[in-house]
Amino acid sequence: MSHPTALLRTRRFLPLFVTQFLGALNDNVLKNALVVLLTFQAASWTALRPELLANLAAGIFILPFFLFSATAGQLADKYDKARLARLVKLLEIVIVLIAGVGFAMRNIELLFFALFLLGLHSTLFGPIKYAILPQHLRESELVGGNALIEAGTFVAILLGTLLGGLLASGTAATTWITAVGLAIAVAGYLAARGIPAAVPPAPTLAINPNPLTETWRNIDFARENRTIFLSIMGISWFWLYGALFLAQFPAYTRNVLGGDETVVTLLLATFTFGIGAGSMLCEKLSADRVEPGLVPLGSIGLTLFGIDLALASPAAPLGQALGAATLLDMAATWRILFDLVMLGVFGGLFIVPLYALVQQRSNPEHRARVIAANNIFNALFMVVGALSAVGLLAAGLTIPVLFGVAALCNAAVALFIHGMAPEFSRRFIAWLLTHSAGRRGK
Numbered sequence: 001m002s003h004p005t006a007l008l009r010t011r012r013f014l015p016l017f018v019t020q021f022l023g024a025l026n027d028n029v030l031k032n033a034l035v036v037l038l039t040f041q042a043a044s045w046t047a048l049r050p051e052l053l054a055n056l057a058a059g060i061f062i063l064p065f066f067l068f069s070a071t072a073g074q075l076a077d078k079y080d081k082a083r084l085a086r087l088v089k090l091l092e093i094v095i096v097l098i099a100g101v102g103f104a105m106r107n108i109e110l111l112f113f114a115l116f117l118l119g120l121h122s123t124l125f126g127p128i129k130y131a132i133l134p135q136h137l138r139e140s141e142l143v144g145g146n147a148l149i150e151a152g153t154f155v156a157i158l159l160g161t162l163l164g165g166l167l168a169s170g171t172a173a174t175t176w177i178t179a180v181g182l183a184i185a186v187a188g189y190l191a192a193r194g195i196p197a198a199v200p201p202a203p204t205l206a207i208n209p210n211p212l213t214e215t216w217r218n219i220d221f222a223r224e225n226r227t228i229f230l231s232i233m234g235i236s237w238f239w240l241y242g243a244l245f246l247a248q249f250p251a252y253t254r255n256v257l258g259g260d261e262t263v264v265t266l267l268l269a270t271f272t273f274g275i276g277a278g279s280m281l282c283e284k285l286s287a288d289r290v291e292p293g294l295v296p297l298g299s300i301g302l303t304l305f306g307i308d309l310a311l312a313s314p315a316a317p318l319g320q321a322l323g324a325a326t327l328l329d330m331a332a333t334w335r336i337l338f339d340l341v342m343l344g345v346f347g348g349l350f351i352v353p354l355y356a357l358v359q360q361r362s363n364p365e366h367r368a369r370v371i372a373a374n375n376i377f378n379a380l381f382m383v384v385g386a387l388s389a390v391g392l393l394a395a396g397l398t399i400p401v402l403f404g405v406a407a408l409c410n411a412a413v414a415l416f417i418h419g420m421a422p423e424f425s426r427r428f429i430a431w432l433l434t435h436s437a438g439r440r441g442k
Contacts, residue, residue, distance in 0.1 A: 005148070007137070007141060007144060007145055007148060008148070011194060011196060012136040012137065012196060013136065013137065013145060013148075014194070015191050015192065015193075015194030015195045015196075016085075016129060016132060016133075016136070016195050017148060017149065017152060018188075018191040019085060019089065019129075019188055019191040019192045019195065020125070020129050020149060020152065020153065020156075021152045021153070021155075021156045022156075022184050022185075022187055022188035022191060023089070023092065023121070023122070023125055023156075023188055024152075024153050024156035024157060024160065025156040025159055025160045025163075025184055026092065026096070026160065026181055026184040026185055026188065027118055027121070027122055027160065028156065028157050028159075028160025028161050028163075028164060029160045029163050029164040029167070029177070029180060029181055029184065030096070030099055030114070030115075030118060030164065030177065030181050031057070031061060031115065031118065031160075031164065032160065032161045032164030032165055032168070033164035033165070033167050033168040033173070033177045034057060034099075034111055034115060034164075034168075035053075035057055035164075036164065036165050036168035036169065037103075037168045037173065037174075038053040038057070038108075040168075040169075053108075056112070057112070057115055058386075059383075060112050060115050060116050060119065061115050061116070061118060061119040062119060062379050062382065062383065063116065063119060064116060064119035064120040064122075064123045065119065065122075065123050065375055065376060065378070065379035066376060066379055066380075067123075067211055068120055068123045068124070068211065069123055069126070069127075069215070069218075069372040069373070069375045069376045069379075070208075070211050070214035070215045070217075070218050070369070070372055070376070071207070071209070071211060071214065072123050072124045072126065072127050072128075072368075072372055072375075073127045073214075073218055073366075073368045073369035073370075073371065073372025073373070074205060074207050074208065074214065074368075074369060074372075075124070075127075075207070075368075076127040076128050076131050076368030076369075076371075076372075077131070077200065077201055077202040077205055077365065077366055077367070077368040077369055078200055078202055078203060078205040078207065079200050079203075080197055080198055080199070080200055081128045081131060081132040081135075081195075081198040081200070081368075082132070082192075082195040082196060082197050082198050083197075084124070084128055085125065085128050085129075085132075085192045085195050086189065086192045086193060086195075088121060088124045088125050088128070088192075089185065089188045089189035089191075089192045090189060091117070091120075091121055091124075092118075092121050092185040092188060092189070093182065093185045093186060093189060094117075095114055095117045095118055095121060095185075096114075096178065096181040096182045096185045097178075097182070098110065098113065098114045098117065099111060099114035099115075099177075099178065099181065100174075100177075100178035100181075100182070102114055103174035103175075103177060103178055104174060104178075123375065126371065126372070126375045127368040127369070127371045127372045127375070128368070129149065130149075130355065130358075130359060130368075130371045131359070131367045131368035131371050132195075132198050133145050133146065133149075133359055134359045134360065134364070134367070135198045135199070136196060136198065139289070139290075139360065140288040140289065141288075142290060142356045142359060142360060143282060143283050143286045143288075143289070143290055143291070143352060143353065143356050144283040146279075146352050146355045146356050146359075147279040147280050147282055147283045147348070147352050148279070148280075150275065150279045150348065150351060150352055150355070151275065151276035151279040151280060151348070154272045154275040154276060154344075155272060155276060157272070158268050158269060158272040161268065162265060162268075163180070164177070167180060201364045201365045201366075201367065202365045202366065215373075215376060217369070218366075218369045218370065218372050218373040218376070219373050219376075221362075221363070221366045221369050221370050221373065222370045222373040222374070224363070225361055225362075226420065226421060227292075227357060227361060227421050227423060228357065228358055228361050228362060228370065230417050230420055230421045231354040231355075231357045231358050232354075232358060232370075232373065232374045232377055233377070233413075233417060234295065234350070234351075234354050234413075234417050235351060235354045235355065235358070235374060235377075235378065236374070236377040236378045236380070236381040237381060237410070237413050238302075238347060238350055238351045238354075239378045239381060239382050240381040240382055240384065240385035241302065241306075241347075241385070241406060241410055242347060243382045243385055243386070244385045244386070244388075244389050244402075244406055245271070245306075245343070245403065245406070246268070246271070247386065247389065248389070248399050248402065248403075249264050249267045249268060250264050251399060252267070252313075252399045253267065255317065255399065256313050256314065256317065256398075256399055256400060257313075257314065257317060257318055257322070257327060257333075257336075258317030258318045258319040258320050258321070258322055259318075259319075259321070259322045259323070259324070259327055260321045260322065260323055262323050262324040262325075263322070263323070263324050263327055265324070266324045266327075266328075266337075267337075267340060270337050270340045270341055270344075271340045271341075271343065271344045272344065273341060273344065274340060274341040274342065274343060274344020274345045274347070274348070275344040275345075275347055275348050276344075276348070277341070277344065277345050277348065278298075278344055278345035278346060278347055278348020278349050278352075279348035279351075279352050280348075281345065281348065281349065282294055282348055282349050282352040282353065283352070285349070285431075286353070290353060290356040290357055290360050291353055291427065291431060292353055292357060292423055292424050292427040292428075293424070293426075293427030293428040293429075293430060293431035293432075294349045294350075294352075294353050294428075294431065295349075295350055295353050295354060295417075295418075295424050295428070296414065296418055296424055296425060296428040297346070297349055297350075297428060297431075298346045298347065298348075298349035298350025298351070298353075299346075299350055299410065299411075299413075299414035299417075299418075300346070300414075301342060301343075301345065301346025301349065301350075302343060302346050302347060302350060302407070302410050302414075303407050303408070303410045303411040303414070304407075305339045305342040305343045305346065305407075306339075306343060306403055306404070306406060306407025306410060307403075307404055307407045307408070308335075308339050309336060309339040309340065309343070309400070309403050309407075310400045310401065310403040310404030310407065311400075311404075312332065312335040312336050312339055313336065313399070313400035313403070314332060318330060318332065318333075358370060358371065358374060359371075389402060392405065
């Protein structure tokens, strides 16, 4: 069994991985830099409140997933995905230039337009990156390829968030944000030029410009196979669950732990490390095949460690504006960090097989459109999750209690999915028996 990192030495995978990594990095650099600037300099840019601007920015970025995912799926099925990737990267360069003009002019409307285009960039690239993997990778490499993509994406999100905040807080912020964003975009285009051609599975497809009817058609494609559709529901639930936890980190740090900005970074880094470790562990436990049996294992861990994070959270802040180094001297902090690592690990075990299942079992002629349907559901679930969290917190729930409620909901969702698709539970039992027998035989 070859190690998945061996894929990083192949032209079949490395250019796509680098292109995806740099795209996710740039999205988060520009998005977070804009949010930080609006938070701390909003008074000189606009009369709108910073908290309203931050939520508006999040909504504008996610809107294209609803509007253009169906079109993105059609394009990825009709045309060479490698060529489309290069065109999307050229669009990213244009977007950075538009954002640069917006930053220079302090024009909120232009910056929000650039943010909308960034969301469009991610919308277009999503079906390309996931639908191209089964074309360039052998079936035994599919889990490893998805593991690397997921691990790389979360690392890019973390680095982009940190870099965006750092650039926005420095001198000549807008100039540096534009320069760094442009450099990343150009590097992404150069990487995309190395992606091998991918023969389009449906070259005669007639593009339907109506996003509503095409969205329903994509959902119908996804529903043709129950396992595929339930896998999509599971993926979307994970993004809701993970996004809900990540969104609370700043307030959790300040109001529950009593920490400062360095602690937010510590929590983000810890969770990201867990996702990366879990994704790579998934490939090892899968034994060179797509293993649905790891999905129930992942859901069990997501529930147990979500509940334990709620229980481990202090009833009163440990201090006021404590730094990461100070909090690390306290035993209570290590239990919280362990919970976050394990949430990430089991999240990786949960989501990687689901992505691989969708890719493996979708009809190649409309695989990209099935993935587009997945992206639509992802966006919908994250919006619903964010609104639900806002409502529950406004109703008086504390953040630790919110974590506990989310973990219990995760258990309910897992029971529903595994009940509707018994294959997951059967494969989980078979996987446990196989590994138990293997350990006894040693």
